[in-house]
Amino acid sequence: MIDATKQLYFEDVEVGMDVPSLTKGPMxxxxxxxxxxxxxxxxxxxxxxxxxxxxxxxxxxxLNGSFKQQWLAQLLKDWVGLNGWVWKLNYQFRAMNLVGEKLTIWGKVTAKRETPDYGLVDLDIGIVNDQGKESTPGKATVAVPLRNGRPVPYPFVPPKG
Amino acid sequence: MSILPEAALKYVGVESDVEIACDPVERGQVRRHAQAIGDEDPMYWQACESNQRYGGPVAQPFFPIHMFRRAYGTEDPVEANASDPDYDGALKVRGGLPEIEPLSHMPVMNGGSEIEFFRLARHGETVKLRARYASITEKETSKGPIILIVSETDYMTGDGELLARQRHTRIRRPVKK
Incomplete structure (x- = not known):
């Protein structure tokens, strides 16, 4: 769940940093x-x-693909905090996940850019099992507030262009 | 040899009517969703600091996508197919789009999605959608040929506010002998 005492700001994000992972299972x-x-x-x-x-x-x-996609959103929702927004997810169900597997949902920052109103952060995301096999590779873009800025607008307004 | 019948390609571009989810966002359903995915975040349950900016308790980002269920009084496919040993129980039709009959004999799997979120649905809100088949293509994989069916769907509140836009891929594959 979101920790209301913590807020991620654009200035805190560095390319290459890992999102605190989420674990599920054994399923x-x-x-x-x-x-x-x-x-x-x-x-x-x-x-x-x-x-x-x-x-x-x-x-x-x-395991249902519809089940796994929930965790990608959960991972990023908890990371961006109250004033951020999970904008885009793009993922493929490339491999099956079966009963008994323990899953780690992960994210790694690949790029960041500033807009006039907030920051955008691109990530690689995925779900690996306890054998290290990736089943759900994907990409995501989240919006986070600037340290001296306002919360990311809600409803979310994508940047122009 | 292609496994994609020519007749299936006629479905590309077919659009659904606007479909309204049979139930509004129900608090109990949001609870079951939260407990099933293991994320009992207070924002999904009651008014709290986490959902102040959303105007109160909300549903999970993906929740609207799963709201399009069998409406009360409509045909029950489980009952209708109870004597068919090949019936797989899968939801064949999504978002008001017609079943692609030339592919209906092939098992279906979820291939993934591209999705953008703009707003969360609040408890009590109505959700509607509009969808279209964007593409139907064949792809060769290490495990043999598959068919990729891509549909595009806008999920909106009853007032027409955009909640999410999804580009979803379903996979059809021949049954291995």
């Missing part, structure tokens, strides 16, 4: 079922092992 069928039920997603590859393995030829029941 169980209960986690997957809870998410699927919350979403009313009845796709059997998320809870019916015989169907996933025998019919769809998968290695087992899979």
């Amino acid at each position: 169980t069928t209960a986690h997957i079922m809870r998410w699927s039920a919350t979403m009313e997603n009845w796709h059997k590859i998320h809870y019916d092992t015989p169907f996933a393995v025998n019919h769809d030829k998968l290695p087992g029941v899979l």
